Amino acid sequence: MSINARVNAWIKSNTASGVNGLILVRDVINHAMGESGDWTPIAKLMKHTNAPTERVIRGIVTQVLPGIKITKDPKGEFGIRLNLKEVARSNFMSDKLESLIADKAPLLGKAVAEVFLPKKPKADKPKATDAQTPPSPEAIGAMGDTAEAAKQAKAQGAPSLITAEAAYATFLMLSPEEQARFLAMVATPVADEAPATDLIQIPA
Incomplete structure (x- = not known):
């Protein structure tokens, strides 16, 4: 089955949360980094899904392919455009992805989120200075x-x-x-x- 056929089947089945979704995301990334450079399956996945799933897919794609540029394309078929010109695959994040697949981690599971959607550290609140401290x-x-x-x-x-x-x-x-x-x-x-x-x- 071609990659586009698999994408279409996945969209119709609406089983985004399982490990098969994670496998498909890996495969569309590999397809985009192949000789064809075809990024449309990634864009199609991101377009035809809900916001939480799109966020996870985007997180995986941007970390496995650091340097990728995802821009809005209102006139395009998928509403976004991917630029792979300055992309070099991250072997470290690719290994993380393969490890999660081996563990049968679901696409929308906690393990995937912890790797590809790291929480931003909270900024320390500025300490009050003498000028800011009210008089006693x-x-x-x-x-x-x-x-x-x-x-x-x-x-x-x-x-x-x-x-x-x-x-x-x-x-x-x-x-x-x-x-x-x-x-x-x-x-x-x-x-x-x-x-x-x-x-x-x-x-x-």
């Missing part, structure tokens, strides 16, 4: 208390006084972004002559 409740409270004290002092027309230790401790509790916001809320440029005390004076 304590830091928010310290910032709010200090800012409120400064605002009240300004409203009363008096300078607000914050100890250097308190200001430094507050800064250590904030992220760089929150530090900038803190300064924008309560700080003004420091005078040329700093007061000779452990207090930092913030003018109104």
Whole structure:
């Protein structure tokens, strides 16, 4: 029986999940890599099947024949076109396929999927940086208390006084972004002559 006749029979029988389906996929690959270079049986299999089976067939074909190009061809008979010009058969994946056939693995079985449809590794979630980390409740409270004290002092027309230790401790509790916001809320440029005390004076 010719390869095209086998493809037609397989499509009509709708027995894609068995080992015979896996054998047929191997044989249409061998046919395409033969002297004729006829890739149409592969395209026909992919066209006349359901989405899960098409995905498995595509996975086997692309891994056994790395470099193969499968492009859409809306005007063509099968809706796709295969380019085998830069293809070199993978002996490693061919051996994997032969091993699965020897084990009578079904085309849509787990063993085939594990070899030819490997799961993509999950990307690691980016770790939160200092700029991304929200300030702690304590830091928010310290910032709010200090800012409120400064605002009240300004409203009363008096300078607000914050100890250097308190200001430094507050800064250590904030992220760089929150530090900038803190300064924008309560700080003004420091005078040329700093007061000779452990207090930092913030003018109104």
